[in-house]
Amino acid sequence: MGLRKNPLILTLLLTIFSNLRSFASNVYDYDDPHLLPGRFLMVHLFEWKWEDIAKECEQYLHEYGYGAVQISPPTEHVWFVRDVDGKGRKDVPWYIRYQPTSYKLVSRSGDEKQLQDMINRCNKVGVRVVADLAINHMAIVNQIVGVNGVKSSGGSFFNSTDRHESFPAIPYSTEHFNDYRCTDDCTDDDYIHHPDRVRNCRLGGLTDLNQGDAHVRDEISGLLNKLIDMGVVGFRIDATKHMWPGDLEAIMDRLHTLRKDVFGPNKKPFVVQEVIDSSPDGAIKAGEYVHLGRHTNFNYGSAVKNAVRNRDNKNYATPAASAADRAPNPGFSGFPEAISPDWLICPNRDRYQSSCLTETKRLTYHTPGSERRRVIFDLAKSRIFRISGSHISVLADLSNQRPVPRPVPNVLAGRDEAIHVSHAQIRAATEKSLGDLHEGFGYGNLADHEVLTFVDNHDIQRWGTSVSYKEASIYKMAVGFHLAWTYGYPRIVSSYDFATQDQGPPSSGDPNYETKSPEYNPDGTCKQESGWVCEHRWLEIRHLAKFRSDVAGSAVAAIHKETHVLAFARLGKGYFAGNNDDVDRKLDNVDTTLPPGKYCDVYLSAVYDGGKCGNNQVISVDSEGKATFTIKKKSIVAFTLKSATSPVQEPPKVDHKDWKRTVIFLKKETQPGENVFIRGGDSTKEGCEAAPSKDNKCTIPIEHVTAIDVESDVYPSTVYSAYQQWKQGDGYLDFKESEARQGTHDGVPASGTPLIWTTNSVGNPAFNKLNADHNLGDSYWMVELLMDCSSHDTFDFKGVLNGVWENDIPSKDPPCSNGKNHVGRCGAVNIFKWNESACQIVDKK
Known part of the structure; x- marks a missing residue:
């Protein structure tokens, strides 16, 4: 345990351990979400009650292609009423769910019996249940049941007094916490320079458990195993970066396999680790945890947010030298990634300035979160090569670009040829688009199987750093792309309306603050007066969730990009086109990869809801698979084989005789x-x-x-x-x-x-x-x-x-x-x- 006090030794040991682990085990063990066909999508029903989730599984989710539901933490938690707006408005805040007081399954959402009933009913219709869990910590410090109105959702006593913690319902006492290592809160500096403090000190005053302790490991693994035996498919682990990877691995090594009667034999649970890794300067990396499941990819949402917000009128990243410009900042089609102004080792100069390039024989640039890279322009092959270490890859092919480039630099390539490229060519070769949103896009976008992708979640909605339901028009564009694209395992959030950060879900108010159930309009959306937003039921989002189900298994192909427009086929099964412009845009003769016929645009039509397709919603595909149509401003066109208005011709079968x-x-x-x-x-x-x-x-x-x-x-x-x-x-x-x-x-x-x-x-x-x-x-x-x-x-x-x-x-x-x-x-x-x-x-x- 003393080794943890020396970060240099720790870093070395963790590196060695990680390298050994990569050879010794299956890094895919906890990545598989165990879904049914056409259900590669999860929804987070944030703060919903168990009974309401069960009904949603049965009556809605499985019909629209949702394969899993993430639930709020089911464990017993602290309970108190607070002024949530600083103006005397009383409420029970949402964050109480992330302050456990015991591992009893009794929470604001319901008791253990109701939880088991919900899991059974969701599994019966093929919707898997992912339980959110806070196992890094217990309740915030210096709270005692009965003092200042503090209670526990299941009636258990607890005392979280600093250095005198007692949670007898588990039981945990002071020796099970990291008090002997640290009783401070993590600071901003810790997140950059001190990984040991991030993992040993307190997160926002929450009493920090020592997962290295055998008893703590037993209790946590016991909780997870109980939920596995109840039939959950897996877990979203809160605040993972605040726990040591080795401790988590020891806990996960004790887990049961999933229930055979539901998932089949020898299946390991699906796990999502909340690791916020948004900067190359961070002390803790998501890569330290990827052998323990997927990680929550906060960088994905940032890229999509910046794209749909169109941060500048030209759809290109602003070349200003501010720190903010180093973050990925794509537009909806060209989606350029901001490149730091020193990318050519030319500080204080325009990054495409001729004189700068002339002085620089081998161009060096930064992309956010990447190591410094070298770029060589090769006139003979009309290509730009990217050099990373000893590896060379083609970054862009300029041979077909017109007009003929005007001279900018004389840069020496590998064989000392003089190079002439245009400003536009350099820019086109180094900027990225949402059509490039995959592993390696910007910082933190890891391999496909390692990430859970999302546009927003319950945290960043309240931080104000994401696009959310509060900006409905561009939010639909963001989630629309997310549902149509293939990278990662997507999760969308279903919210309640909130005016202040701490506000809890719609409730009956004083004295019991019982969570209310959603109420629905005739079109299936949630009534505004109920307080529930229910983004997953919005017409556009539910239609694209169904679109995603219909094109399941098909790759993205035939990508088409214009300013503010991104379109692509889901090969042989469907087509998606998004227009983030403020005017309608016409696409001419785009390759849909679909057989000839007439298809209904499902984005706004009623066809997925049992209705008919309007005459202005029909897309004609010709004998070559090409189509011409108009996308309304800030809108989407999407159609699939299953939305054909009449039977389409099957492709001829290949004779495999010889x-x-x-x-x-x-x-x-x-x-x-x-x-x-x-x-x-x-x-x-x-x-x-x-x-x-x-x-x-x-x-x-x-x-x-x-x-x-x-x-x-x-x-x-x-x-x-x-x-x-x-x-x-x-x-x-x-x-x-x-x-x-x-x-x-x-x-x-x-x-x-x-x-x-x-x-x-x-x-x-x-x-x-x-x-x-x-x-x-x-x-x-x-x-x-x-x-x-x-x-x-x-x-x-x-x-x-x-x-x-x-x-x-x-x-x-x-x-x-x-x-x-x-x-x-x-x-x-x-x-x-x-x-x-x-x-x-x-x-x-």
């Missing part, structure tokens, strides 16, 4: 976050540089049949989510980067035909049976394809990593290479190594 199952292994050591692709075909034929098509003799028709987890088409696989999206629309092995309608991974285009990382290590989530059958080992990237072998006995290919091809492969080991590419055989298991000529080709069993 197709053979073909496996390709390519060994390549990579870094986390990197992905290997292949590009190939039959290079002995002509047309290899042309776009792939059925008439191109160089390309080979394929269909992906790689075996991955059985739930892969229900919602993104935690292990292979990128592959699952990139494989969609990949119908040819060809020498081009991505096909016109190939799926993106949260907006990131494929660099060819995607592969998956595999190992023969049993127990590893990337274990692959074919890898094991051939005793290959780690770092063998592979893909299994149905390949049209009717006119191709062999095929050739190269691997691509970070936009860079393999070297030419010597022909010293025929038939494994042709002097340029690897050569494989149709219908076989083909095993290669990066940049090496030797191979193994084994007949497929």
